[in-house]
Amino acid sequence: MSNDFIFNMKAKKVRKTDSQLLESLHEFAKQKDMHYFTTIDYNKWKNKIIASETISERFGSWKKALSLIGVEGARERKYSDKELMDNLETVWRKVGYPPGKRILSKHGEGISERPYKDRWGSLRNACELLAQYKIFYLYNKSILF
Numbered sequence: 001m002s003n004d005f006i007f008n009m010k011a012k013k014v015r016k017t018d019s020q021l022l023e024s025l026h027e028f029a030k031q032k033d034m035h036y037f038t039t040i041d042y043n044k045w046k047n048k049i050i051a052s053e054t055i056s057e058r059f060g061s062w063k064k065a066l067s068l069i070g071v072e073g074a075r076e077r078k079y080s081d082k083e084l085m086d087n088l089e090t091v092w093r094k095v096g097y098p099p100g101k102r103i104l105s106k107h108g109e110g111i112s113e114r115p116y117k118d119r120w121g122s123l124r125n126a127c128e129l130l131a132q133y134k135i136f137y138l139y140n141k142s143i144l145f
Contacts, residue, residue, distance in 0.1 A: 016050055021058060024049045026069045036066065036073035039112055040105065053101060056114060079115050087111050088130055098127040 028037065028045050039052035039062055052062065059065040066072070079087075091099045091107045101113035101123055116126040 018058065020049060021055050022065070022069055025055065025065060025071075029066070029069055029071050034071055036071055038062075038110065040110055043105065051102075053105075053113060056112070061114070062112075077115075079111060081119070084111065084115055084119065084126065085130055085133075088116070088126055089134075092127070092130070098124070098131075 024047075025042070028042055028048070029035075032041075039056065042048060042052045042055075055065050056062045059068065087108050088099070088104070090109070091104055094107050095103055099107070104116075104123065105112055113123045116123045120126045120129060
């Protein structure tokens with residue numbers, strides 16, 4: 001028995017290497033003739049090794065990850081607060097509960113969790129703000145009318 005193993009309580013779970021993620025992206029990109037593809041396209045691919053959200057987080061953005069494999073053409077979309085909250089409200093009403101990132105990408109208008117995270121710290125925070133706004137709006141509307 002080897003004494004090299006360390007029982008580290010803070011050890012991270014084994015995860016895919018950057019090389020493995022880029023290799024997976026490259027395999028999918030070849031199917032797209034090395035043209036730009038969205039996170040939604042990649043997530044629908046049955047041979048993906050991990051969700052696009054993880055790749056975006058690992059490399060800083062989807063655009064940066066794709067550029068590392070030679071795929072250009074991605075635009076970083078800048079959404080207004082209203083666009084983000086309208087999308088969030090639509091998805092929330094559709095599913096009946098505060099959406100997580102997978103529900104948001106499945107039922108939303110192609111907007112990932114990232115803009116919510118960048119703007120409000122997390123998707124959960126954005127949900128809380130939307131709920132507070134709606135409660136405040138409905139309360140004040142009932143007082144006025």
